[in-house]
Amino acid sequence: xxxxxxxxxxxxxxxxxxxxxxxxxxxxxxxxxxxxxxxxxxxxxxxxxxxxxxxxxxxxxxxxxxxxxxxxxxxxxxxxxxxxxxxxxxxxxxxxxxxxxxxxxxxxxxxxxxxxxxxxxxxxxxxxxxxxxxxxxxxxxxxxxxxxxxx
Numbered sequence: 716x717x718x719x720x721x722x723x724x725x726x727x728x729x730x731x732x733x734x735x736x737x738x739x740x741x742x743x744x745x746x747x748x749x750x751x752x753x754x755x756x757x758x759x760x761x762x763x764x765x766x767x768x769x770x771x772x773x774x775x776x777x778x779x780x781x782x783x784x785x786x787x788x789x790x791x792x793x794x795x796x797x798x799x800x801x802x803x804x805x806x807x808x809x810x811x812x813x814x815x816x817x818x819x820x821x822x823x824x825x826x827x828x829x830x831x832x833x834x835x836x837x838x839x840x841x842x843x844x845x846x847x848x849x850x851x852x853x854x855x856x857x858x859x860x861x862x863x864x865x866x
Contacts, residue, residue, distance in 0.1 A: 752777045754780070758793060758805045758807075759806045760816065761785070762785055767785065773862045787818065800830075804830065804832070805823060806856075807834060833855070834854065834855050835856045
């Protein structure tokens with residue numbers, strides 16, 4: 716029997732191309748940017764529990780004093796009890812049972828003209844009534860919204 720052959724060592728050489736390193740990635744992780752904060756009082760008027768709780772949690776984390784209501788009558792009671800001038804902003808859903816966000820905003824405009832209103836809705840702005848689409852004082856935030864969008 717012949718003697719087994721000894722395996723010769725194998726050598727590899729790699730020659731990567733000589734190029735400049737790639738630029739750093741422009742991608743930023745979500746939440747890296749500092750969100751706007753404040754100390755004002757905000758009333759969140761939203762009939763959908765999960766959306767209301769998310770908005771309340773985010774706004775409180777940003778330093779705002781937050782009141783919450785599930786429908787227009789609750790919101791009216793809160794504003795009347797606190798005094799209308801003590802609520803700086805109302806974040807209200809456009810479409811709710813019993814009283815729409817627009818009807819609540821009309822009541823609020825008479826009760827507290829200085830209180831700002833932001834409407835939120837899962838419907839496209841184009842589907843809103845014409846008077847709402849052309850109202851220069853109307854601020855609109857589409858659902859679903861991110862914490863950054865809300866801030």
